[in-house]
Amino acid sequence: MTETLPPPEARATRRAGVWQGILLLAGSCMPVLGSVLITPVLPQLSEHFADVAGSDILVPMIVAIPALIIAIFAPFAGQVVDRVGRKTLLIIAMFAYAIVGTAPAWLEALPAILFSRVLVGVCEAAIMTVCTTLIVDYFHEPARRNKYLGLQTVTTTLAATVFIALGGALGVGGWHTPFWVYAISIVIAIPMIISLWEPKGDPSDKHAAVGAKVKVPWRSIWVKLLVTLFGGFTFYVLIIETSYLVVGTGVPANDTATIGIVAAAASLATAIGGFVFARVSKLAPGRLLPIAFGLQALGMILIWVFPGFVGIIVGAILAGFGSGLLLPSMLTWVVASTRFEERGRVTGWWNTAFYLGQFLTPILIGVLAAAVGGLPIAVGIVGVTAAVMAVLVGVGIRRTPAEV
Template identity: 45%
Template sequence: MPPAIPAAETSEAVAPEAAAAAVSEAAAAAGPAEDAPVALARPRLTAVLLMAGSCLPILGAVLIAPVLPKLQDHFAATPGADALAPMALTIPALSLAVMAPFAGAIIDRLGRHRLLVIATVLYAIVGTAPLWLDSLPAIVASRVLVGIAESAIMTCCTTLIGDYWSGKQREKYLALQAMCASISATAFFALGGAAGSAGWRAPFWAYAVGLLLAPLLGLYLRPAAGRAQVVAATAAGATEAEAAAGTRTPLLRRLLAPCALTFFSAIVFYTVPVETSFLLDDLGTTAPATIGLCTAIASVATVVGAVAFTRLTDRAERLLPAVLALCALGFGIIAVADSVPLLVAGAVVNCLGGGMLLPTLITRTMVLLNAADRGRGTGLWNSAFFLGEFVCPLILLGVAKPAGSLAGAVGVLGAAALAVAAGLAVLRARRRPAAATA
């Protein structure tokens, strides 16, 4: 993918009007104008509920992975079971990617709070459907509905974080969201494996947690009504009308470059979690305990990276080239690894960057959105991210043959990530003088 324009550095980089672009450059240099903060009666409880809601789509992505062989064996007589059983795991991500923009449009019209509660109830109903379904195609269809519910949940939770907090607090909670997602992925994988000992249907009971969470979301979350639009003047002396010029740019044009970069970064982010077991297998390591330990170590690095994000910078756009370069370094180590310890070291380096990558991307995108279009913008971002998650293994599989091995494909991805990082750094360096002049 060619280097994308770092849109958070200039919210008007794609606008044709030169004057508006200059104003936007000045705003980028001074820091983004923020919405007025929302007064929350229970800020900690609000944060806990939003973090819990954000973990639900992660549960859908990893919970049934340990029982897929049992699911496939149970429906061995079903035509196409070899393809349909893996789809039960991956189809929610595709469904989420397709539906997230529509969820964003709906919540901008109907409100975030109401849709979040409805989607959480729907998530519990369709998520537990395989407990009584006796048809593999019907189970896959229920998983499509799970992805639709997840698209609304994830979009609403991320949008509400943008609504409720601003500036450093927003960055803090977006990083916390990424950290909770990483921790929950490890916990849900272990939960799925433990529950799977009671049969392939048992892990699906975990989806019932939505019925417990939905009433809490309905009682304690409140719509962010009355939140001010972005009209603050920039430090460069821009007028309110000029400062709002970026919001007049069509949303798709504003987010085209960030979403393209997010799609690529999602492939970078998910490569290690998805491919670690196969990479270890290529090195002759097949013991489930060893694979689980290596995956857990990488997950801890992701958490550390998410925590580090809140401490290393107050401007997310400054961080992105270095984060992608760190991910590329990890891929390079993995590509040349001839032992398990070296491979794990590469995974740790990559996941350390990955933990910073996710909150960096969403923070940069939030800068471009105001209260009126935050739902649609967040939906587009989620669509790009989860579409990247869905195609990640397919792309690596396609590159592995010409590259000679899966490790070689990871090396190619590392080279691409390094090229994108260099391109972003060059573009940012070129824009600094223009922003200063403006």
């Protein structure tokens, strides 16, 4: 764990600007594209593959599989990032993403489509790991780094709304059509080739001693990764369940306008939370975590206590704002203090924890709702758990101030 000054070639580094930030934020939207673009055409897919055995489970997996694959493969992407380099992996993954992402546009067999989605998840694991690592590498000053990590949440949240609308519009032409949007990664990759560079570290970075074997710093990150796993779960609870909560108040399931307004309000609150994080970057990210979990808890408990339409709107907005504050706070808390030589692997493991939490969300909420007799009660129990996490994290940070 000995630290030393960066090597001589790292003493003078290129300074990233707004253009590099835009490219990395655009790349960060690719996993969002993978998870939401085709949700509007799922009913068409279900109808098309109705005769395929197990299609009622396999068709939804077209959306769910990439998140699971990110959770599995992100650590391997982190290994490549630290040992081979950042830029090369990113460019290869962006071009490969266009190929495997558009494959269902001309595929007809469900197993082949599912396999292409597995490959999409592998590409997304690489893209998300590299983009996040490069944001920390390029914008090493705390204020600029936190600004772009906050904007990462804002951008991806707003992009999710745009991609859902785009998928719905293109779906009018048939379920194959939205898959062509994945080719946009090529449009982003070309300027990446020109404008991004392989970082060598910065004088302000922590570095390992020359020749030292650098391992994943499990001792300092394992608790943080567990918090991230839980945070990934709470982050996605209302993203997935808000529409069902609204329908539970008596709103017809085909009243997509009303359901969409509530979901959009919560999504906008998440984006605002990310923007606020970027504006309050002078605060230690770890100290924002109890506030973020507390806001999530307040919103979810409000839905439990007041399960009517107004209660769900207010609760979803409060929890959404907390989620927007939570995501960049967790990421900065875990990644920002790492050494340059281990940053890719730590970022990979962070992605694993977060996306595993995302993948487990519908499973855990389904089991919990069945056990307690209703979705609002289940959401409220998650809120109580988030409140407990807020207290635990707050107490833990007070005892280890150097870790914030």
